[in-house]
Amino acid sequence: MQATTDLAAAQASAAAMAHVNIAAYKFITFDNIEEMRPQYQEICKELGLKGTILLTPEGINMFLSGPRAQIDQFLAWVRSDARFSDLEVKESYSEEQSHKRMLVKIKKEIITMRMPLIKPELGRAPSVAPATLKRWLDQGHDDNGKPVVMVDTRNAFEVDVGTFNNTIDYRIEKFTEFPEVIAANKDALADKTVVTFCTGGIRCEKAAIHMQNIGYDSVYQLEGGILKYFEDVGGEHYTGDCFVFDYRTALNPKLEPSVTVQCFACRAVVTPRQQLSPNYVYGESCPHCKPEAEPA
The missing domain is CATH 3.40.250.10 (Rhodanese-like domain)
Known part of the structure; x- marks a missing residue:
C-alpha cells in the first residue's frame, strides 16, 4: 500500500510540471499518409508541439511534448479520425519540452523489422x-x-x-x-x-x-x-532506468528524467561517472567513442 501511495504522490508531483510528454502508436491500415502529413505538420506547428511523428502504411507512432492543454487538443484532433479513435497514450512529465524540434516523417514501417507477413x-x-x-x-x-x-x-x-x-x-x-x-x-x-x-x-x-x-x-x-x-x-x-529517444535520455521508475546523457557522436549512454572523463565533451565525444589512452 505504501508503494502505491508513493507512486501516486510522485505522479501528482510530476503532473504539476510544465510539459506533458506522450508516446503512442497504433497498427492500422493508413493508406493516405501523403495527404495527412501536412495536416499533422500544421496542427503541431499551430500548437507549438515538439517531437517526432511517424506515418506509415501499417500505422502511426508518435513521441510529442507540450503543455497539457495543447497535448489534449492534439489528441482530440487525432482521435477524430475513426482509425485512431481508440489511440492509447503513455505519459510522463518534464519542466522543459523533451524534444527540440518537430518532425513528421513518412516511413515504410513503424519499427523496421523487414518481415512483411507480420501484421x-x-x-x-x-x-x-x-x-x-x-x-x-x-x-x-x-x-x-x-x-x-x-x-x-x-x-x-x-x-x-x-x-x-x-x-x-x-x-x-x-x-x-x-x-x-x-x-x-x-x-x-x-x-x-x-x-x-x-x-x-x-x-x-x-x-x-x-x-x-x-x-x-x-x-x-x-x-x-x-x-x-x-x-x-x-x-x-x-x-x-529506461532509455528514451529524447533529450532526457532515460526515465527512472517514477517516470522522472535520470542523470544519464546520450553521446551525440556515438549514441552511447554516458553515466554521471563517465561524464567526468576528459574525453566527454558535450555534443562531440565520450569515453565510449574516444577511449582514454592506456598509460605508457
Whole structure:
C-alpha cells in the first residue's frame, strides 16, 4: 500500500510540471499518409508541439511534448479520425519540452523489422498486463506454474541503461537482427513462458507475433512496455532506468528524467561517472567513442 501511495504522490508531483510528454502508436491500415502529413505538420506547428511523428502504411507512432492543454487538443484532433479513435497514450512529465524540434516523417514501417507477413492489425500475440507480470515475477512462475523468462527486444545500448532482472539480452544492434537470434535460441526457451518487452510496446508486439509464427507456444508481450510497467506498478523486478529517444535520455521508475546523457557522436549512454572523463565533451565525444589512452 505504501508503494502505491508513493507512486501516486510522485505522479501528482510530476503532473504539476510544465510539459506533458506522450508516446503512442497504433497498427492500422493508413493508406493516405501523403495527404495527412501536412495536416499533422500544421496542427503541431499551430500548437507549438515538439517531437517526432511517424506515418506509415501499417500505422502511426508518435513521441510529442507540450503543455497539457495543447497535448489534449492534439489528441482530440487525432482521435477524430475513426482509425485512431481508440489511440492509447503513455505519459510522463518534464519542466522543459523533451524534444527540440518537430518532425513528421513518412516511413515504410513503424519499427523496421523487414518481415512483411507480420501484421499486428490482423491479430496480436497475447499480452500480459503490468500488474499480472509483477505477480508472476513475485511468485516465480505464471498462473499455470511455468517458469517466466523475460526477453528484451531492444538494442544493446538501450539495455545497458536498465532492464528487468534476469532478463535475456541477445546484444542486438538493431531490431532487424531479432528474428534470426530468437529462432536460433528456440530450444533454450522450450517449456517456459516467454514475455517480450521493449520501451513502449511496439517492438515486442512484432516480436511476439514472429515468435508465435515460428512455433513458440507460450509467448506474451508486455502491454505498454516498460513505460506502462513503471506507470502501473513502479520499478519492482527492474534495475536501472529506461532509455528514451529524447533529450532526457532515460526515465527512472517514477517516470522522472535520470542523470544519464546520450553521446551525440556515438549514441552511447554516458553515466554521471563517465561524464567526468576528459574525453566527454558535450555534443562531440565520450569515453565510449574516444577511449582514454592506456598509460605508457
